[in-house]
Each structure stands twice: as structure tokens, then as C-alpha cells.
Amino acid sequence: MEANLAHIHEEKPFQESDIGHTTLFPSFRVDLRHYSEKEYNKFVKMNTVRDWSALSWKDVGRPYEVKTFSKDRIDYEKEHGHEMKPYTSWQYFNKAFHEWFVKDVPSEQKRQKKQFMNSLTSFKPGEIKSALSEVAKIQLWNYAHRIQDGIWDPRGKRALFEGLHLKQPRILFLGAAEGYEAMQLAAMYPSAHVTMVDYDAYCKTTRFEEFPDTYPFLGENPSTGQDKVYYKHDFNIDYVVDDIRNLTYGNEFDIVLSVGLLEHFPDSFKPEVVDWHRKFLKPGGYAIFTTPRNQIRSRLYYRVMADVMNHTYRELMTLEQMGLYIYENGFDILQHGYIKVHNGIVAKPR
Ligand SMILES: C[S@@+](CC[C@H](N)C(=O)[O-])C[C@H]1O[C@@H](n2cnc3c(N)ncnc32)[C@H](O)[C@@H]1O
Numbered sequence: 322m323e324a325n326l327a328h329i330h331e332e333k334p335f336q337e338s339d340i341g342h343t344t345l346f347p348s349f350r351v352d353l354r355h356y357s358e359k360e361y362n363k364f365v366k367m368n369t370v371r372d373w374s375a376l377s378w379k380d381v382g383r384p385y386e387v388k389t390f391s392k393d394r395i396d397y398e399k400e401h402g403h404e405m406k407p408y409t410s411w412q413y414f415n416k417a418f419h420e421w422f423v424k425d426v427p428s429e430q431k432r433q434k435k436q437f438m439n440s441l442t443s444f445k446p447g448e449i450k451s452a453l454s455e456v457a458k459i460q461l462w463n464y465a466h467r468i469q470d471g472i473w474d475p476r477g478k479r480a481l482f483e484g485l486h487l488k489q490p491r492i493l494f495l496g497a498a499e500g501y502e503a504m505q506l507a508a509m510y511p512s513a514h515v516t517m518v519d520y521d522a523y524c525k526t527t528r529f530e531e532f533p534d535t536y537p538f539l540g541e542n543p544s545t546g547q548d549k550v551y552y553k554h555d556f557n558i559d560y561v562v563d564d565i566r567n568l569t570y571g572n573e574f575d576i577v578l579s580v581g582l583l584e585h586f587p588d589s590f591k592p593e594v595v596d597w598h599r600k601f602l603k604p605g606g607y608a609i610f611t612t613p614r615n616q617i618r619s620r621l622y623y624r625v626m627a628d629v630m631n632h633t634y635r636e637l638m639t640l641e642q643m644g645l646y647i648y649e650n651g652f653d654i655l656q657h658g659y660i661k662v663h664n665g666i667v668a669k670p671r
Contacts, residue, residue, distance in 0.1 A: 333552055335537040340548050347425040350470045353539050353550065356480065365480045367658035370641060373648040381645055384584065384636035385615045389627040391417070407585075410632040411521050415498065417629045419528050422499070426463045433459050454625075461625050469661065475539065477660025478505050481667065484656075485607055488543075489513060490575035493601055495565050496582040499528040500558070502611075503578060507558075508540025508551040515558045516574075518565060525560040570601040577602050578609040580663075583646065584636040595650035599670045608652060608670070611663040612636075612643050619662060640664040 335353060343352045356365070370376065393413050397405050405413075433456045440452035465471045482505065489512040494503040497517035507513040519525065534553055542549035561568075577598045586594050598608035613619055615637035623630055623637070643664045644657055652668035659665065 331535070333537075333550075334535050335550050337548065337550055339537070340539065340550070345467065347427055348423060348467070349473070349533075349536070350467055351537060352470055352475050353537060354476065355539075356476050360476075361480065364477055364661050365658055367480070367656065370644060370654075370657060373644055373654055376641060376645055376648075378645065381639065381641040384638040384642050385620065387620075387623045387631060387635040387637060389624050389631055391628045391631045393417070393628070394632045405632065407633065408520065410634075412523065413632040414630070415521050415523050415528060417632070419499075419523075419531070421462055421466070421629055422528075423531065424459075424462070426459065426467050429459050430463060457625055458629070461622065465622060465662075471662040473501055474661045474663070475505060477663070477665075478502055479509065479539070481611070481656065481658065481660055481665040482506055482509055482609070485510065485576070485667070487575050487607075491573060491603075492516070492576045492578060493570070493574040494518065495577065495579040495597055497529070497560070498524050498580075499532045500560070501532070502580045502609075503558075504551075504553060504556055505538055505540075506576060506578070507556045508538035508549075511541060511543045511549075511551075513557065515556060517558060517560045518563060518568065519560075520562065520564045522562045525562050529560055565597050568601065572601065572603050572606075574601050575603055575606045576609060577606065580611045581613065583610055583643065584612040584638055585633050587634060591646050592650050595647055595652070598668075599651065602670065605669070607655070608647075608668045609666070610643065610647060610668070611660075611665045612638050614659055614662055614664055615639050615642075616662075622662075638664065640666075 335351065340353045343350060343354055394405050394410065437452040437456050440448045487510045490510050492503050492506055492513050492515045494500060494515065494517045497503065497519045500517045503515045503517060507515050517529065532553060537550045537552060540549055540551050579598065583591065583594050598610065602608060619637055640657060640659055644654055644666055647666055647668050648654055651671050653671045654666055654668050656667040657665065
């Protein structure tokens with residue numbers, strides 16, 4: 322269903338009566354459907370590894386390193402004569418990525434196609450190639466984010482997050498960016514208190530602030546156990562701008578979560594990054610990790626979208642590789658699987 326645009330100007334445009342429906346807006350999809358069994362089996366594969374202690378690096382191989390960097394990073398390094406530092410690379414990444422989330426995709430598709438047709442009349446190969454690459458990017462973004470909903474993937478995230486038996490949990494989101502997954506968790510485990518942490522202030526002031534107030538999250542009504550629709554302003558959220566390494570919390574969180582963090586650190590840092598997920602957990606708390614999958618279509622995505630996505634060190638992992646990093650750094654894996662474009666793991670300190 323394409324969106325009636327008047328709808329999105331209402332404060333809470335979706336109600337419980339919209340559950341079971343999906344609506345396509347110019348910048349994103351709203352999806353209040355549950356998976357049918359057939360769809361679940363197509364997009365979600367859970368718990369395929371029987372015994373993590375039996376896996377070794379020899380069996381699973383090493384992650385794939387993405388080596389096509391954005392033009393901004395290449396230009397920066399030429400100009401400054403040194404490698405871009407991680408913090409700077411995240412500032413570039415967050416700005417570039419956010420600009421895509423707010424695009425009116427159908428208008429942009431029209432504009433880029435027109436530009437490409439005009440470039441053909443220039444007979445300049447450079448101009449034609451560059452216009453074609455812009456068409457490819459917007460087409461791929463439309464497919465990956467808007468049509469397939471592969472980045473937010475609410476149904477996949479719910480499949481990964483379900484069954485944690487938590488009441489009013491405290492949730493810590495490390496490297497939160499716009500904070501999507503913690504909001505999905507807060508809808509599923511009502512009256513949660515969420516602490517989002519990101520050291521790039523732009524994530525708080527722009528990525529999170531501009532996350533649409535009207536985007537509905539499907540969760541639970543604690544008094545009836547039925548489905549309920551929540552919005553960003555229904556959640557209890559603190560957003561902390563700081564380096565994760567400076568945090569001084571005790572063992573106070575029921576869930577410590579990261580989405581797309583572990584794969585940005587070379588192996589020598591991975592034990593420390595895994596440890597960030599243990600340090601602030603209450604006894605019995607859950608650590609949740611997701612990372613992008615190593616599959617042909619993801620490699621293609623990061624190549625075509627290099628200027629938007631590739632300012633930082635980045636790996637693509639298999640579920641087994643991701644799980645082994647977590648397992649060998651002291652966690653037992655309770656749930657693992659892949660959901661569209663990400664691997665996901667729910668774990669507890671051993
Ligand atoms: C790849 S993003 C997470 C993916 C996210 N869902 C998105 O849409 O961009 C990782 C985030 O972690 C943050 N980050 C990386 N290292 C950090 C650190 N040491 N302390 C705090 N935040 C950090 C970055 O600023 C970035 O916003």
C-alpha cells in the first residue's frame with residue numbers, strides 16, 4: 322500500500338487497528354505485520370550452530386574486509402597526509418548515512434534518471450558514468466531500505482529480541498546512532514528505561530532527533546498481553562554523548578546492545594569491544610549483538626554505496642565468525658541467527 326501522505330502529519334498516525342498492514346512512505350516503510358510462517362522461514366534462520374565449543378577459526382575462516390573507501394575519506398587522507406581517525410570517520414559516516422534516511426526516494430529517483438538522460442547528450446564519458454552511478458545508488462537504496470526494509474527490519478529484529486522475559490528493563494545501547502533497535506526493544510518490553518550512548522553528538526542532535534516521531538513500533542500492551550503500537554515519544558530515553566570507554570556505570574543493565582559495532586574493530590580490539598557488553602550487565606542480563614552478513618549482495622551494497630557507508634574500518638562476517646568472537650571472549654550464546662541483512666546474537670556472560 323502506498324501512503325496517503327496526509328496520514329503522516331497526524332501525531333500518531335497508526336493505531337492498533339493498523340496491525341497486520343504495511344505502508345510505503347517516500348523515505349521508509351512502516352510495517353505492522355507479523356511474519357507468516359513462510360516468511361519467517363525465508364528471512365529468519367535461528368540457532369543453526371549446535372555446539373559453539375566445537376567451532377574453530379580454522380573451520381570458520383576470517384571475516385571479509387571491505388576495502389573500497391568513500392571518496393570523502395580518500396580526499397581527506399590525501400589532504401591531511403595521514404589516515405582518518407576512527408572518531409572523524411564516524412562523523413563523516415553518520416552525516417552521509419543520515420542524509421539518505423531523509424531522502425524523498427521517488428522524487429530523487431526521477432531527478433537522477435533525468436540527470437542521467439541529460440548526461441547522455443553531453444557525450445562525456447565521465448559525466449555519464451557519474452550520473453549512472455547516482456542512479457544505481459538511489460535504486461539500490463530504494464530496494465534495500467524502502468522496499469525490503471532490510472536496515473530497520475522490524476520483523477526480523479522482533480524475531481531476534483523475543484522471549485527475554487524481562488519486565489521494565491534497563492537497556493544500554495552502545496554506538497546507538499539513531500537508536501532504532503533500542504526503541505524496538507522498549508516497545509516489546511514496556512516501561513523500559515533506555516540509555517543510548519554515541520560519541521558523535523550529531524547522532525543525538527540529528528539522527529535521533531530527526532528519527533520520525535510518527536514511525537510506529539509494534540510491541541506489547543503489558544496490561545493485556547496484546548499487541549500495541551508505540552512511538553518514539555512514548556519511550557523513556559536518555560541520550561548520552563560520550564565515548565563508550567569513558568562510561569562509569571555499574572552492573573545495572575538488563576540488556577546491553579550494539580548494532581553494527583563489532584565489525585568496525587580489527588581483531589586486536591575485539592576482546593575489548595565484546596567486554597563492553599559484559600561490564601555493565603546485571604547478573605542474568607542479556608548482551609545483544611548484530612553485524613552485517615557476509616553475503617554477495619551485501620558486498621555489492623557496500624561497493625555501490627561506498628561513498629555513503631565506507632568511512633570506517635569495516636568487516637562483513639558470517640554468523641559463525643561473529644559467534645566465535647563472542648563465545649571465545651566469555652559469553653554463552655542463547656540465541657543466534659540471521660535476519661535479512663544482519664547476523665544477530667543474544668548471549669549471557671559465562
Ligand atoms: C555503524 S554505527 C551503528 C549502526 C547504526 N544502526 C546506524 O544506522 O548507523 C556505529 C555507531 O557507533 C558509534 N561509536 C563507535 N565507536 C564508539 C565509541 N568508542 N564510543 C561511542 N560511540 C562509538 C559511532 O559514532 C556510530 O554512530
